[in-house]
Structures are given as structure tokens and as C-alpha cells.
Amino acid sequence: MASLTSPFVSPILLLLASNVFMTVAWYGHLKFKAAPLVTVVLVSWGIAFFEYCLAVPANRIGHAVYSAAELKTIQEVITLLVFAVFSVVVLKEQLSWNHAIGFALIAAGAFFIFQGRTA
Helix, strand or coil: CCCCCCCCCHHHHHHHHHHHHHHHHHHHHHHCCCCCHHHHHHHHHHHHHHHHHHHHHHHHHHCCCCCHHHHHHHHHHHHHHHHHHHHHHCCCCCCCHHHHHHHHHHHHHHHHHCCCCCC
């Protein structure tokens, strides 16, 4: 089993954490529609700072073992998973069959990105 500090595992964990911050920064303000736009922009920027503090090291560490395209694919799949949970739990929005099909197509794309991987 790979260690949590492995260059194969740690980028995934860092990207997972960064995507939680990103999702809160991008979509959390939707729960506060009465707040002034300038306020939610500034708060979102503050939250996004922590996302970058995790995403940049994730990509730096991960590029030792993953291609840039693979890292981006990992990030996008994590983003969808985090967003889906956030959307249902925080925003109380339902996911439907068309969301499931769209996510499945993205998962198929991710599958093809990793085909032919030499490492």
C-alpha cells in the first residue's frame, strides 16, 4: 500500500483538500444572497488563497509521477465529486439522471487519459 506521503498519493489528497476550499470559495456564497457582491468576492478570494496553497504543491509533487494532463484529470474528477457532495449537502440541490450521465462521460474521459500510462 502506498504511503500518504508518496508522490502518487499525496497530490491526490492535497487536490482533494484544495477542491473543498475551491468549492466553498466559488459556490458557498450562494447561501448568502443578501451579502453584497464585493463582500462575497473578497471572502471568496481569501478562501481561494488556501486552495492555491494546497493545489500548487499538489501539482509540483505530483508532476514527479503524473503528466500535467493526468494531474488536470485527477483535479477535474475530484472537483466533480466534491461539487456533487457540496451541491446536495450544502446547497440542498438534487442530482438527477442527466447529472449522472454527464459525470459518467467525464469518468470515461478520465479513463482514457490514463490508458497507455507507462509508470
